[in-house]
Amino acid sequence: MEARGRVKIEPGTKRVRVYLGGALVADTLAPVYVWEVPYYPAYYIPRADVKVELIASGNTDRSPSRGEATLYTVKSGDKEAVDAARIYPDSPLEELRDLVRFDFAAMDAWFEEDEEIYVHPRSPYTRVDVLGSSRHVRVEIDGVSVAESANARLLFETGLPTRYYLPKTAVRMDLLEPSATHTACPYKGEASYYSVRVGDKLHEDVVWYYDTPLPESQKIQGMVAFYNEKVDTFVDGVLQPRPKTHFS
DSSP: OEEETTEEEEEOOSOEEEEETTEEEEEESOOEEEESSSSOOEEEEEGGGBOSOEEEEEEEEEETTTEEEEEEEEEETTEEEEEEEEEOTTOSSGGGTTEEEEOTTTSSEEEETTEEEOSSOOOTTOOEEEEEEOSOEEEEETTEEEEEESSEEEEEETTSOOEEEEOGGGBOGGGEEEEEEEEEETTTEEEEEEEEEETTEEEEEEEEEOSSOOGGGGGGTTOEEEOTTTSEEEETTEEOOOOOSTTO
């Protein structure tokens, strides 16, 4: 992997296809991973593998590390995505100069090989393991026990703290209130949330669950997890330190 300042660049080996308006926008066997942020990469695609016309919008955008980007409107099928593609023709990072970066959310669909991906490209350095565990897990909020189980499933995800998923039958569901919040993860799918009311205090969005997780995370279907950054978690009777993350 090559690092230039805060940007990491690495060739990918998966076939990547991008669609908009029901039509193919790009199809490449030579995608490039670019870590614009530390947490996950973006896909940059060789210009030769772009299948639609890109129309310069006249707008530009500057990155301290990648240089000045020329922005393009993507027209494909019956749709138009304004400023959804960018090219860095004079980037100080030579590897980027003949590549196109499409805005992930502005496109209708992305595929790695024949499997659709969501939210953002999956990092080749992130792994998700879900393991059944007989360790006794108990969750307290404001001194009140809200969940307790010896049949948890532990989710280990690179770069994040262990998450303890518990059966709903082991949770004080009478204390949970449905939330309108939803988030999405490229490894697990779409999450829904509960808030927890203890006494007169509402702890917002501290519980989440996946009704229909993606295949690699199916073992957590229908189970719930608590932000161990925000609650007291006991494992085999031992209070666990609250991890420090961007969710804290």
